[in-house]
Amino acid sequence: MKLKMKMPDLATTEGSDIMIQQWCVEVGNMIKRGQPLLEVETDKSVMTVESIASGMLDIAHVEPGDAVSVGDVIATLEVDQAHPVTAPLQPDSSTPKKKPPDQGNEIPVVRPKKKGSMFARNRMGSPGDELS
Amino acid sequence: MNGSNCESYPEHDSEFLLSLFRTMVLIREFEERVRFLFLEGSMPGTIHQCQGQEATAVGTCSALREDDWITSTFRGHGHGLAKGLTPQEMMNELYGSIDGCCRGKGGSMHMGNMEKGMVPGIAIVAGGIPLAAGMALAFKMKNTSQVVVCFFGDGGVAEGAFHEGVNMAAIWELPVIYVCENNLYGASTRVDKVMKNTRISDRAVAYGIRGETVDGNDVLAVNEATRRAAVECRAGQGPVLLELLTYRRTGHSRRDACNYQPEKEQEEWYARDPIVRFSSLLLEQEIAMEADLESIRDDVQQQIEAAVTYAQQAPQPTLDDLTTDVFA
Numbered sequence: 198m199k200l201k202m203k204m205p206d207l208a209t210t211e212g213s214d215i216m217i218q219q220w221c222v223e224v225g226n227m228i229k230r231g232q233p234l235l236e237v238e239t240d241k242s243v244m245t246v247e248s249i250a251s252g253m254l255d256i257a258h259v260e261p262g263d264a265v266s267v268g269d270v271i272a273t274l275e276v277d278q279a280h281p282v283t284a285p286l287q288p289d290s291s292t293p294k295k296k297p298p299d300q301g302n303e304i305p306v307v308r309p310k311k312k313g314s315m316f317a318r319n320r321m322g323s324p325g326d327e328l329s
Numbered sequence: 330m331n332g333s334n335c336e337s338y339p340e341h342d343s344e345f346l347l348s349l350f351r352t353m354v355l356i357r358e359f360e361e362r363v364r365f366l367f368l369e370g371s372m373p374g375t376i377h378q379c380q381g382q383e384a385t386a387v388g389t390c391s392a393l394r395e396d397d398w399i400t401s402t403f404r405g406h407g408h409g410l411a412k413g414l415t416p417q418e419m420m421n422e423l424y425g426s427i428d429g430c431c432r433g434k435g436g437s438m439h440m441g442n443m444e445k446g447m448v449p450g451i452a453i454v455a456g457g458i459p460l461a462a463g464m465a466l467a468f469k470m471k472n473t474s475q476v477v478v479c480f481f482g483d484g485g486v487a488e489g490a491f492h493e494g495v496n497m498a499a500i501w502e503l504p505v506i507y508v509c510e511n512n513l514y515g516a517s518t519r520v521d522k523v524m525k526n527t528r529i530s531d532r533a534v535a536y537g538i539r540g541e542t543v544d545g546n547d548v549l550a551v552n553e554a555t556r557r558a559a560v561e562c563r564a565g566q567g568p569v570l571l572e573l574l575t576y577r578r579t580g581h582s583r584r585d586a587c588n589y590q591p592e593k594e595q596e597e598w599y600a601r602d603p604i605v606r607f608s609s610l611l612l613e614q615e616i617a618m619e620a621d622l623e624s625i626r627d628d629v630q631q632q633i634e635a636a637v638t639y640a641q642q643a644p645q646p647t648l649d650d651l652t653t654d655v656f657a
Binding site for chain 1: 369370373374583584585586588
């Protein structure tokens with residue numbers, strides 16, 4: 198099914214135009230929900246617009262240099278799920294598939310030796326360790 | 330003062346540990362769902378989200394009694410869910426419905442529920458600090474043994490209200506736990522650009538109270554520190570200043586591109602993600618199997634989807650509601 202994506206409300210000043218800078222995906226290519234779709238310049242900064250669904254970029258309705266209003270259709274996505282917008286999020290960072298990499302001794306991962314002593318002690322280092 | 334006044338901690342059964350995991354996942358999934366509702370244009374206004382900071386809210390609130398209170402900030406979704414507000418009443422609130430926890434008049438920045446011990450979020454930076462001192466004074470005068478946890482960020486420390494509120498709580502030995510969620514940035518400004526000594530807990534010395542810096546991405550360490558602080562407060566030895574080191578995995582608000590967080594710093598902190606770390610611990614300690622955690626995640630996602638479905642058609646205020654629950 199085809200899904201139209203509108204320009205999110207990213208401008209700080211209400212009603213100000215959002216300038217299209219560049220597409221991060223070419224028409225015909227696949228994109229995942231949450232991945233950068235295009236870069237825009239608002240009245241305050243350059244920002245990334247993330248895709249609201251996983252699928253193929255079917256039509257790019259805007260071009261670099263265009264001034265767009267919030268709510269304008271910017272992209273048509275070809276998605277195969279029946280309810281792409283409400284589909285559960287793809288597990289990402291919070292999926293415990295693998296252990297996080299070793300973090301040195303700044304803030305150690307809690308690894309109690311046995312059950313029943315789950316509490317970690319406060320192991321922070323001296324002032325400035327964290328922010329040097 | 331030091332932290333020698335520890336109670337003996339009860340053994341944590343797996344039910345308690347899994348409840349910590351569930352609430353952290355609930356906060357993450359709630360925030361992610363809201364992020365997409367914003368992108369889809371379904372949810373108006375901006376939002377301040379707390380992805381990456383789940384352990385501060387959950388570790389703290391899980392150490393409190395039901396009749397204890399919290400004050401929150403503009404970044405209050407996590408605090409609300411951790412204090413027992415339901416995703417439904419909060420999602421309703423985000424959609425401006427009269428079924429919301431503030432009858433649609435609070436919105437994202439004033440999340441709260443007085444029946445559940447959460448003052449609606451105070452969006453003024455550090456605004457909750459003197460307010461919490463007042464609440465704690467009431468507890469002390471009524472001799473109730475309740476405590477109040479006051480959340481604020483690293484940016485709040487530079488406000489005059491911090492000095493005034495913490496000092497007053499200190500001289501009157503009030504039962505308030507001042508919890509600074511130090512996520513390294515006040516909006517886009519890094520803490521080391523605005524303070525010489527970036528160890529915020531050191532400031533406790535100036536007020537004659539105990540301060541402690543804790544790994545804010547370790548839910549158990551936060552829980553332990555809060556329990557210790559609560560014991561002291563209930564014993565008339567408050568207040569306590571807790572600094573929880575954490576990191577937000579999102580901009581200051583939805584309209585903030587977050588370009589000021591260096592990539593290397595982001596990678597280092599993402600590797601300390603509180604949910605990933607706690608998952609690893611649960612698996613390692615054989616508290617849960619991967620399938621159990623997935624099942625919790627699925628369950629939470631369904632709960633949030635149901636909340637969105639209802640909230641999107643929940644009743645909106647009428648003209649008559651314009652003059653209710655307001656002073657002027």
